[in-house]
Amino acid sequence: xxxxxxxxxxxxxxxxxxxxxxxxxxxxxxxxxxxxxxxxxxxxxxxxxxxxxxxxxxxxxxxxxxxxxxxxxxxxxxxxxxxxxxxxxxxxxxxxxxxxxxxxxxxxxxxxxxxxxxxxxxxxxxxxxxxxxxxxxxxxxxxxxxxxxxxxxxxxxxxxxxxxxxxxxxxxxxxxxxxxxxxxxxxxxxxxxxxxxxxxxxxxxxxxxxx
Numbered sequence: 001x002x003x004x005x006x007x008x009x010x011x012x013x014x015x016x017x018x019x020x021x022x023x024x025x026x027x028x029x030x031x032x033x034x035x036x037x038x039x040x041x042x043x044x045x046x047x048x049x050x051x052x053x054x055x056x057x058x059x060x061x062x063x064x065x066x067x068x069x070x071x072x073x074x075x076x077x078x079x080x081x082x083x084x085x086x087x088x089x090x091x092x093x094x095x096x097x098x099x100x101x102x103x104x105x106x107x108x109x110x111x112x113x114x115x116x117x118x119x120x121x122x123x124x125x126x127x128x129x130x131x132x133x134x135x136x137x138x139x140x141x142x143x144x145x146x147x148x149x150x151x152x153x154x155x156x157x158x159x160x161x162x163x164x165x166x167x168x169x170x171x172x173x174x175x176x177x178x179x180x181x182x183x184x185x186x187x188x189x190x191x192x193x194x195x196x197x198x199x200x201x202x203x204x205x206x207x208x209x210x211x
Contacts, residue, residue, distance in 0.1 A: 070207075071126065071133055073200040078108050078123060081184075081198060082177050110139075110148075110186060112155045112162055112173035120146055120155055120173055148173070148186075148208055156209070164188065165209035 110120040110132065121132045121139025132148060134140040142149040147156060154160045155173060162171050164186045172187035175196060184196035188209055196202075 070200060070204055074198070074204050075108075075123060075125075077198040077200050078175070078183065078196075081196070082108070082181075085177075085181060085183065107178060108183065109176045109178070110173050111176060112164075114162060114171050116174050118146070118155075120148065123175065142211070148205075149211065158209075164205060 107128075107130075108123040110123065112118045112120045121137070122128065122130045124131050124133075126133035126140075128134065129137050130139055131137060132139050135142075135149075138144050139147055140149065141147055142151070142156075144150055145153045147153060148164050150156045151158070151165075154162045156165050157163050158165055158167075160166055161169050162173070163169050164172050165188055166172070167188050167190075169187055169189050170192075172185050172189060172192070174194075175183040175186050177183060182194075185192055185194045186201070186205065187195050188202075188205060189195065
C-alpha cells in the first residue's frame with residue numbers, strides 16, 4: 001500500500017512539474033512577444049522622393065525664367081534710356097554702310113571708383129565674359145574684387161563710398177554708353193539726382209545688394 005502511494009505521489013509530482021514548465025514556457029513566449037520592438041515604419045517610396053525632386057527642379061526652372069525675364073527687361077529699358085538721351089542731345093549715331101551696327105554697340109559699360117576709373121563690366125548678355133550677369137566671370141562672381149556682388153569689395157559692400165549697394169554712397173558706379181555718354185549712376189542711394197530709376201534696374205540692383 002505504501003509503495004502504491006509513493007508511486008502515485010511521484011506521478012502527481014511529475015505532472016505538476018510538467019504543467020509548471022508548460023506555463024513558464026508560455027509566459028516566457030508571451031513576455032518576449034510583448035517586449036518585442038515594433039516593426040520600423042516602411043521607408044518612403046521612390047515615388048514620393050521623385051515627386052519632391054520634380055517639384056524642386058520645377059521651382060528652379062521658374063526662378064531661372066524670372067531671372068532671364070528681369071535681365072531682358074533691364075537691358076531693354078537701358079537701351080530706351082540711351083536712345084532718349086541721344087535724341088534729347090541730338091547725339092544719335094548716324095547709320096552708314098561703312099559703319100554697320102555690332103553687338104559692341106549694345107554694351108553698356110560700368111565704371112567705378114572715386115573718379116570712375118575702374119572698369120566693372122558691362123550690362124550685356126550674360127554669355128559675354130564681361131557681363132555682370134555672368135556669375136562665373138570676373139565682373140559677375142561674388143568672389144571677384146571687381147564685382148558688384150562681392151560684399152567685401154569697394155563696389156558691392158554696404159559701407160564703401162564707391163559701392164552701388166551703399167545707400168549713402170556719394171561716388172557710386174556710373175553706366176556709360178559705348179560712345180562715352182553717361183546714362184546715370186548705378187546706386188541704391190535714392191538721394192542722388194543722377195541715379196538710374198528705371199524700375200527693372202532698381203529691382204535688379206536691389207536683388208544684387210540683398211543677396
